[in-house]
Amino acid sequence: xxxxSPPRPLLFAALLFAACAGDDGESAGDDGESxxxxASTSQGTTGAETDxxxxxxADSSGSTGTSSEATSTGGSSGSTTxxxxxxxxxxxxxxxxxxxxxxxxxxSVDALLAWLEGESYTSWHAESGIHASAGPHGGQVxxxxxDALFDSLDQGQSAHPAGATAIKELWGDGQMRIGWAxxxxxxxxxxxxxxxxxxxxxxxxxYGGDLGVGLCTGCHGGGIDYVLTPFPLQ
Numbered sequence: 359x360x361x362x363s364p365p366r367p368l369l370f371a372a373l374l375f376a377a378c379a380g381d382d383g384e385s386a387g388d389d390g391e392s393x394x395x396x397a398s399t400s401q402g403t404t405g406a407e408t409d410x411x412x413x414x415x416a417d418s419s420g421s422t423g424t425s426s427e428a429t430s431t432g433g434s435s436g437s438t439t440x441x442x443x444x445x446x447x448x449x450x451x452x453x454x455x456x457x458x459x460x461x462x463x464x465x466s467v468d469a470l471l472a473w474l475e476g477e478s479y480t481s482w483h484a485e486s487g488i489h490a491s492a493g494p495h496g497g498q499v500x501x502x503x504x505d506a507l508f509d510s511l512d513q514g515q516s517a518h519p520a521g522a523t524a525i526k527e528l529w530g531d532g533q534m535r536i537g538w539a540x541x542x543x544x545x546x547x548x549x550x551x552x553x554x555x556x557x558x559x560x561x562x563x564x565y566g567g568d569l570g571v572g573l574c575t576g577c578h579g580g581g582i583d584y585v586l587t588p589f590p591l592q
Contacts, residue, residue, distance in 0.1 A: 551575030
């Protein structure tokens with residue numbers, strides 16, 4: 359017959375402390391010692407920030423918590439310094455399969471203008487030539503679209519993927535390029551046009567440079583997921 363001895367005082371106190379600690383503590387074992395781990399300092403757990411929103415990983419096995427929040431702002435026209443703030447980060451995890459070289463930088467207008475002046479977009483799918491604008495851009499235009507947008511239009515998709523981009527060259531009377539109109543989808547959801555980045559430069563005048571610019575969404579809302587360019591490309 360086995361006689362069960364009463365628990366030692368030290369072991370009993372340790373077990374009681376661990377039980378009270380709940381999720382914030384863990385028992386060290388039979389040696390009567392216990393260790394507590396603060397959720398805010400757990401080994402191997404980090405928080406990730408996207409667009410100013412941070413989250414902490416919940417388990418102590420070294421996993422990393424992530425959070426992604428789409429930025430949406432109201433549009434304004436006539437601004438020469440407006441930018442999305444961190445719109446390029448918004449596209450980061452949503453553009454799987456899209457060639458990053460075919461996504462213009464939208465974190466600042468200056469970066470976008472430098473990219474446009476490099477003319478890498480001229481290797482994209484394009485209209486056959488400069489033609490009279492059928493919209494409010496005036497004068498002569500020619501549109502280029504990247505592979506992501508081309509494939510989406512070709513497949514008859516009603517919503518385009520994040521990374522879909524159209525660049526419209528503005529040619530005025532057709533003798534000299536005077537600017538560009540740009541739309542870049544930064545997230546899978548269009549969100550009433552807030553999921554698109556909009557920018558236009560005509561000579562020294564700039565419009566947009568932000569997400570959900572009302573001047574642009576109000577016109578493009580009649581297109582296929584905010585794209586008005588006739589397809590197949592003419």
